[in-house]
Amino acid sequence: MNPRHPIANLPTHEVTNMPPHLGDQDLWTTDVALKQGVAREGGDWATSHLAKFGRQAGRQEVFELADQANRFSPELKAFDRYGMRINQVEFHPAYHALHEITVSGGLPNFAWNNTRPGAHVAHAALNYMFNQVEGGVVCPMAMTYAAVPALKTTPAIADEWLPKLLSTQYDSRDIPLAEKTGAQVGMFMTEKQGGSDVRANSTKAVRDGDGYRLTGHKFFCSAPMSDAFLTLAYTKNGLSCFLVPRWTPDGQRNTLFLQRLKDKLGNKSNASSEMELQNTWGVMIGPDGRGIRTIIDMVQGTRFYCAFGSAALMRQGLVQALHHTAHRTAFQKKLIDQPLMRNVLADLAIESEAATCLSLRLGRATDQSETGDQQAAALARIGTAVGKYWICKRAPNHTFEAMECHGGPGYVEESIMPRLFRESPVNSIWEGSGNVICLDVLRALHKDPQTREAYLAEVELALGGNVHLDKALVELKDALNDIPPILSCGPGA
Numbered sequence: 488m489n490p491r492h493p494i495a496n497l498p499t500h501e502v503t504n505m506p507p508h509l510g511d512q513d514l515w516t517t518d519v520a521l522k523q524g525v526a527r528e529g530g531d532w533a534t535s536h537l538a539k540f541g542r543q544a545g546r547q548e549v550f551e552l553a554d555q556a557n558r559f560s561p562e563l564k565a566f567d568r569y570g571m572r573i574n575q576v577e578f579h580p581a582y583h584a585l586h587e588i589t590v591s592g593g594l595p596n597f598a599w600n601n602t603r604p605g606a607h608v609a610h611a612a613l614n615y616m617f618n619q620v621e622g623g624v625v626c627p628m629a630m631t632y633a634a635v636p637a638l639k640t641t642p643a644i645a646d647e648w649l650p651k652l653l654s655t656q657y658d659s660r661d662i663p664l665a666e667k668t669g670a671q672v673g674m675f676m677t678e679k680q681g682g683s684d685v686r687a688n689s690t691k692a693v694r695d696g697d698g699y700r701l702t703g704h705k706f707f708c709s710a711p712m713s714d715a716f717l718t719l720a721y722t723k724n725g726l727s728c729f730l731v732p733r734w735t736p737d738g739q740r741n742t743l744f745l746q747r748l749k750d751k752l753g754n755k756s757n758a759s760s761e762m763e764l765q766n767t768w769g770v771m772i773g774p775d776g777r778g779i780r781t782i783i784d785m786v787q788g789t790r791f792y793c794a795f796g797s798a799a800l801m802r803q804g805l806v807q808a809l810h811h812t813a814h815r816t817a818f819q820k821k822l823i824d825q826p827l828m829r830n831v832l833a834d835l836a837i838e839s840e841a842a843t844c845l846s847l848r849l850g851r852a853t854d855q856s857e858t859g860d861q862q863a864a865a866l867a868r869i870g871t872a873v874g875k876y877w878i879c880k881r882a883p884n885h886t887f888e889a890m891e892c893h894g895g896p897g898y899v900e901e902s903i904m905p906r907l908f909r910e911s912p913v914n915s916i917w918e919g920s921g922n923v924i925c926l927d928v929l930r931a932l933h934k935d936p937q938t939r940e941a942y943l944a945e946v947e948l949a950l951g952g953n954v955h956l957d958k959a960l961v962e963l964k965d966a967l968n969d970i971p972p973i974l975s976c977g978p979g980a
């Protein structure tokens with residue numbers, strides 16, 4: 488309390504038994520599970536970058552920017568004052584300030600700019616730290632990172648786009664790619680009549696010279712100010728993948744019509760839109776009629792983001808709960824010393840650390856699969872789906888429990904807890920909702936027996952540690968011997 492404050496000495500305004508402000512957080516140094524996990528999974532060569540970023544991202548002023556970017560959410564400017572279509576979204580300056588931090592820190596591209604073992608682990612660690620501060624800005628980071636493998640299937644496009652996607656300069660200007668210092672890519676798969684079931688897409692593409700013209704609607708388009716979008720549309724050969732840029736090669740604005748922005752539960756800083764494509768220019772990525780196969784690599788990357796993004800929400804919820812309970816006294820003891828609260832906090836800590844460890848392990852599998860390791864690729868294939876399912880499913884409950892540790896103040900908007908709680912379901916819903924992930928795991932097990940072997944080899948490493956887990960593992964092996972074939976199920980946008 489400031490003794491010079493005029494009301495400081497009034498008896499009704501004496502504030503006691505309230506925690507001090509948490510202030511700056513060193514998101515790297517204070518996170519033992521993260522530091523150990525990064526070293527264990529091969530990313531320790533990136534420590535100095537991670538440590539610097541963790542200090543920078545965890546500053547109180549960055550948390551304040553995050554609050555502002557969520558409180559003053561983006562606005563659609565579909566038309567200018569003369570009625571011309573401009574298809575712009577206006578963001579609060581805090582959103583752009585957060586973008587400067589993430590892009591210069593390498594959040595969309597660290598793994599692609601540092602091609603050495605552990606790069607995806609370090610990449611995950613960077614994004615995990617920032618997602619504790621703000622999840623909305625991480626959405627375009629995820630899509631830009633994940634688009635890279637799909638773009639690489641078409642070398643001429645990769646040559647044009649990758650230098651801009653791999654840039655560490657944030658350039659928010661809506662201008663042709665050639666004039667930009669850095670660029671981002673979004674993804675439109677979901678349509679009104681089909682999200683998980685992308686084969687129900689109705690968007691059509693017809694040949695136009697070297698490119699295509701696409702017509703259709705896309706129902707969920709996040710980060711709509713991105714410089715280009717990967718999307719799916721039907722040609723006469725089937726569902727195909729296209730890159731649709733904001734600007735056509737002849738320097739015209741492409742006909743991407745922003746219809747409206749979604750009023751979402753959380754993830755408020757990030758615009759999610761509905762978009763209509765009317766004779767919109769695009770270029771095919773990957774083989775004609777093999778669009779799902781092409782875009783599935785992108786989905787794998789964004790699911791990886793979902794897993795460590797939700798682990799991050801758990802971690803920040805835990806940090807906040809520990810801080811509050813360490814300073815608040817009830818019934819003559821600090822809350823953290825009350826036996827029941829200790830149980831709750833221990834459960835939160837164990838689950839948070841487990842989610843962090845699993846996410847980083849998936850990073851190593853991704854790293855190793857890049858070098859052609861088939862066993863690692865099989866583990867990354869199935870493990871990313873399983874990890875995404877479990878961590879994202881648990882995040883809302885975990886965040887809620889961390890909120891409850893605060894009592895009433897945790898429910899109040901001045902605390903970060905409502906924002907973390909609102910953010911927590913999204914990773915479970917998008918990029919394959921729960922059931923769709925379950926079906927995808929079954930499909931992987933059925934189509935590629937190596938996924939089963941890779942998965943069992945991984946979990947068998949824990950054999951002998953606990954009788955209950957050993958028993959569960961025997962049952963799991965039996966169950967995996969009898970995988971039912973499943974009907975077709977798409978990637979789940």
Ligand SMILES: Cc1cc2nc3c(=O)[nH]c(=O)nc-3n(C[C@H](O)[C@H](O)[C@H](O)COP(=O)(O)OP(=O)(O)OC[C@H]3O[C@@H](n4cnc5c(N)ncnc54)[C@H](O)[C@@H]3O)c2cc1C
Binds near residue numbers: 683913920923976
């Ligand atoms: C904040 C936010 C941002 C988003 N951003 C994007 C974006 O940028 N680009 C994009 O393309 N999409 C985006 N999406 C859309 C999201 O990916 C879809 O909502 C999601 O894939 C689910 O599709 P759907 O909404 O059509 O639900 P549906 O496919 O109708 O599914 C509804 C429910 O049914 C379940 N289900 C589906 N099929 C089966 C089955 N065979 N058996 C049992 N259960 C089943 C699903 O698991 C789900 O729980 C975003 C969504 C949100 C919330």
